[in-house]
Amino acid sequence: MTVLGEVALWIALPVALWGTVVSFVGGRFRRSDLVLSGERTAYMLTLLLLVVSAGIIAAFLGNHYEYRYVANYSNRELDTYFKVAGLWAGQRGSLVFWTLLLSVFSSIAVFQNRRRNREFMPYVSGTLLGLLSFLLVVLLFADVNPFERMGFTPVNGRGLNPQLQNYWMTIHPPTLYLGFTAFAVPFAFAVSALLTNRLDSRWIAITRRWILLSWFFLTNGIIFGMRWAYEELGWGGYWFWDPVENASLLPWLTATAFLHSIQIQENRGMLKVWNMGLVVTTFLLTIFATFLTRSGLIESVHSFAENLRIAYIFLGFMGGMAALSAVLIVYRLPSLRSENQFQSFLSRESAFLFNNFLLVGVTFAVAWGTLFPLITEGFFGETRNVGPPYFNSVNIPIGLMLLALMGIGPVIAWRRASRRNLRKNFTVPVLAAAGALGALAVIGVRHSMALATFTIAVFVMTIVITEFWKGMRARARIAGEGMWSALGSLVRRNRRRWGGYIVHAGVVIVFTGLAGAAFDVRMEQELAPGEAMSVRSALGTEYRLVYESLSHSRPRVAEGERENDWRWTALLTVYRDGERVGILRPERRFYPIMEQQSTEVGIASTAFEDLYVIPKEVDLESGSERVTFEAKALPLVPWIWYGGLMVTVGALIGLWPAARVAAPAAARRRSRPGPLPAAAAG
Amino acid sequence: MTALIGGVLLAAGVALFILEPVFSGRSAALYGGDDDFDEGAARRRVALTALRDLEYDRATGKLDEEDYDVLKLELSREALMHLGPDQDFGEGMETEAVRAARQLEDEIAQIRRAIREGMQCASCDHVNSIGARYCGHCGKRLATGAGAAGTSSGGGAS
Numbered sequence: 053m054t055v056l057g058e059v060a061l062w063i064a065l066p067v068a069l070w071g072t073v074v075s076f077v078g079g080r081f082r083r084s085d086l087v088l089s090g091e092r093t094a095y096m097l098t099l100l101l102l103v104v105s106a107g108i109i110a111a112f113l114g115n116h117y118e119y120r121y122v123a124n125y126s127n128r129e130l131d132t133y134f135k136v137a138g139l140w141a142g143q144r145g146s147l148v149f150w151t152l153l154l155s156v157f158s159s160i161a162v163f164q165n166r167r168r169n170r171e172f173m174p175y176v177s178g179t180l181l182g183l184l185s186f187l188l189v190v191l192l193f194a195d196v197n198p199f200e201r202m203g204f205t206p207v208n209g210r211g212l213n214p215q216l217q218n219y220w221m222t223i224h225p226p227t228l229y230l231g232f233t234a235f236a237v238p239f240a241f242a243v244s245a246l247l248t249n250r251l252d253s254r255w256i257a258i259t260r261r262w263i264l265l266s267w268f269f270l271t272n273g274i275i276f277g278m279r280w281a282y283e284e285l286g287w288g289g290y291w292f293w294d295p296v297e298n299a300s301l302l303p304w305l306t307a308t309a310f311l312h313s314i315q316i317q318e319n320r321g322m323l324k325v326w327n328m329g330l331v332v333t334t335f336l337l338t339i340f341a342t343f344l345t346r347s348g349l350i351e352s353v354h355s356f357a358e359n360l361r362i363a364y365i366f367l368g369f370m371g372g373m374a375a376l377s378a379v380l381i382v383y384r385l386p387s388l389r390s391e392n393q394f395q396s397f398l399s400r401e402s403a404f405l406f407n408n409f410l411l412v413g414v415t416f417a418v419a420w421g422t423l424f425p426l427i428t429e430g431f432f433g434e435t436r437n438v439g440p441p442y443f444n445s446v447n448i449p450i451g452l453m454l455l456a457l458m459g460i461g462p463v464i465a466w467r468r469a470s471r472r473n474l475r476k477n478f479t480v481p482v483l484a485a486a487g488a489l490g491a492l493a494v495i496g497v498r499h500s501m502a503l504a505t506f507t508i509a510v511f512v513m514t515i516v517i518t519e520f521w522k523g524m525r526a527r528a529r530i531a532g533e534g535m536w537s538a539l540g541s542l543v544r545r546n547r548r549r550w551g552g553y554i555v556h557a558g559v560v561i562v563f564t565g566l567a568g569a570a571f572d573v574r575m576e577q578e579l580a581p582g583e584a585m586s587v588r589s590a591l592g593t594e595y596r597l598v599y600e601s602l603s604h605s606r607p608r609v610a611e612g613e614r615e616n617d618w619r620w621t622a623l624l625t626v627y628r629d630g631e632r633v634g635i636l637r638p639e640r641r642f643y644p645i646m647e648q649q650s651t652e653v654g655i656a657s658t659a660f661e662d663l664y665v666i667p668k669e670v671d672l673e674s675g676s677e678r679v680t681f682e683a684k685a686l687p688l689v690p691w692i693w694y695g696g697l698m699v700t701v702g703a704l705i706g707l708w709p710a711a712r713v714a715a716p717a718a719a720r721r722r723s724r725p726g727p728l729p730a731a732a733a734g
Numbered sequence: 735m736t737a738l739i740g741g742v743l744l745a746a747g748v749a750l751f752i753l754e755p756v757f758s759g760r761s762a763a764l765y766g767g768d769d770d771f772d773e774g775a776a777r778r779r780v781a782l783t784a785l786r787d788l789e790y791d792r793a794t795g796k797l798d799e800e801d802y803d804v805l806k807l808e809l810s811r812e813a814l815m816h817l818g819p820d821q822d823f824g825e826g827m828e829t830e831a832v833r834a835a836r837q838l839e840d841e842i843a844q845i846r847r848a849i850r851e852g853m854q855c856a857s858c859d860h861v862n863s864i865g866a867r868y869c870g871h872c873g874k875r876l877a878t879g880a881g882a883a884g885t886s887s888g889g890g891a892s
Binding site: 470530 | 755762790856
């Protein structure tokens with residue numbers, strides 16, 4: 053199977069190159085047979101890459117340590133679960149996985165459009181196949197071939213980094229990669245629109261769902277990553293401004309900007325060049341994120357440095373794509389001119405535009421901070437890092453402005469807002485926010501950024517809820533429905549708007565959760581069995597932790613195998629305000645093969661806060677079983693996950709296909725002028 | 735060995751599948767498609783969406799009558815302008831532009847009237863002819879008659 057996988061990889065390259073060439077040639081010279089051949093190539097590449105991936109997984113499952121990649125990321129003792137995930141554990145496999153996902157999305161895009169948008173398709177498949185060709189060239193010729201053999205067969209592999217031995221490993225990377233690769237489709241349509249000079253709003257209408265799909269996966273991937281960090285890295289944080297986290301945030305930021313700015317293009321025919329720029333930038337950032345993830349170009353918790361050469365290849369590729377796209381955009385500038393002008397600073401267009409500036413501003417700030425070590429090394433010969441203080445001081449204020457815009461944008465009028473419009477829509481939210489600010493000040497909240505976040509959060513939430521309320525009421529009145537069915541039909545009829553509002557509400561909740569970090573309480577204490585420690589959270593909950601016992605376990609292994617890990621598990625009883633609420637089992641683990649330690653934290657959640665227990669040190673020498681625990685009371689952290697879930701739901705509502713109209717009805721509709729196109733609900 | 739044979743078969747199968755169109759002359763369409771819409775249709779869609787948003791904004795009290803009237807006039811004029819000669823219509827195609835503009839005007843008028851009189855179907859947006867009781871599109875009962883017309887303050891709310 054593994055050899056077949058290797059053969060399939062070699063077959064894939066000429067196939068992809070053929071597809072790229074015939075798609076472009078077929079498009080240029082109107083050779084429809086070549087175009088069809090190119091489109092079939094996409095399907096075949098998916099098939100071939102599935103064989104390649106199966107080959108790699110087979111090598112992992114069969115413990116074929118003659119393959120360098122398998123030897124570096126697996127060992128006999130590893131769970132099957134993680135052996136399958138070995139496909140994306142390291143740089144080489146990740147590249148294969150990325151290529152596979154890209155080919156799958158390419159096939160879906162080709163299949164979806166087999167009978168529509170045909171003018172775009174030759175160049176769309178050409179662009180996608182070109183990308184696939186590039187990745188295959190890299191895989192085969194840039195020292196990253198996953199099937200590279202070492203010339204000898206080690207008895208066992210080096211094993212998987214302990215931090216990756218966590219179930220999120222099977223969830224977080226694939227989700228992010230899905231987000232990264234899905235964005236190639238909008239990019240391909242943008243390139244096709246530029247090449248064919250079809251620069252009206254059609255390519256945007258075609259790709260909007262793809263962009264939202266990519267955004268959906270990116271959002272989830274980022275949230276899963278936060279969750280993973282929170283559970284696994286063991287210090288109670290979820291975001292480190294680590295280069296790889298930043299790299300996944302960058303395309304998310306520009307994609308978010310794009311989702312907003314296309315609405316101006318659709319409604320007002322403005323910002324066409326800007327939108328093109330955003331698509332290209334987002335796509336390039338997904339590439340950047342991909343290679344940064346595994347290249348070790350910048351030191352990070354994610355990088356298990358392997359190969360710097362590939363970083364330069366990818367940088368060169370990004371540069372080339374950026375230059376090509378820029379040339380195309382400049383060439384088509386006459387077709388990209390704006391149809392309207394901004395009429396007023398106080399308008400929804402301005403709010404969208406401002407939102408875009410802020411998002412792009414954050415993108416630059418994050419990119420600058422991420423690349424700072426490289427820049428200083430290049431210019432001054434020494435690596436300097438900027439830490440979280442830099443990122444926080446720049447991004448928190450911008451983030452708060454964005455948060456406020458989430459409230460302002462949806463209710464301010466298009467074109468120009470009159471004073472009446474402003475008064476009518478903002479009086480209640482502003483009063484509510486002021487009330488919240490006052491109340492928080494009275495109960496003694498003094499942290500300025502947290503105060504600002506909570507105040508703005510109340511402002512936005514009031515607006516979102518009012519919007520829903522007004523919409524339901526109007527709908528109920530017009531259609532004569534009950535309130536709840538009015539809500540349903542309201543959302544059904546304009547998924548994009550209401551899905552967007554739900555996303556906004558989710559983001560507000562996430563921000564509130566993030567601001568909770570201002571009130572973290574931590575307590576560290578060494579305990580012997582039977583002793584207890586207490587920590588009082590900022591919300592006033594009194595936690596008492598009783599250290600009951602320590603157990604040491606070594607997993608049973610088959611003859612001739614070593615243990616993957618040794619575990620010391622502490623047993624703690626948790627009392628919340630004097631009431632026994634449960635047992636926590638935080639662990640220290642030692643991975644003898646990798647000679648690494650790791651921590652499994654214990655988390656006791658309520659709706660409003662987490663108690664987070666880290667066993668920092670286990671005293672093994674004296675046999676006293678004394679353990680140093682760090683207990684943290686982290687208010688509002690659960691809200692980050694609730695908010696994330698809400699964002700997901702909102703995005704799904706936006707993604708959900710509008711109800712299809714029955715075919716005969718549709719035909720009737722076409723033959724007769726009059727009815728509103730169903731799509732107008734968008 | 736088996737892997738090698740498998741590889742050869744795989745390569746042959748793939749090559750056959752992707753080269754077949756070139757030999758057999760089978761081809762993919764280069765133009766158009768099932769539910770393509772042209773630029774004019776896209777414009778009309780945007781204009782109608784904007785008008786609907788406007789109705790919604792008024793229905794939810796975000797806009798007052800005065801602003802609503804101004805914006806509606808502006809939007810309608812603009813929607814018509816978008817179908818003017820400087821769009822995709824070349825020289826000598828003006829008659830088509832004019833026809834399209836009139837059609838749009840009719841559509842807008844019909845929708846406005848339907849919204850006012852409760853003729854637009856609540857579940858599928860279909861605009862029914864005056865006096866209809868059931869939606870001609872999805873068959874649902876329409877909220878027509880005096881009741882709906884009386885309480886309607888405009889607005890296909892969505």
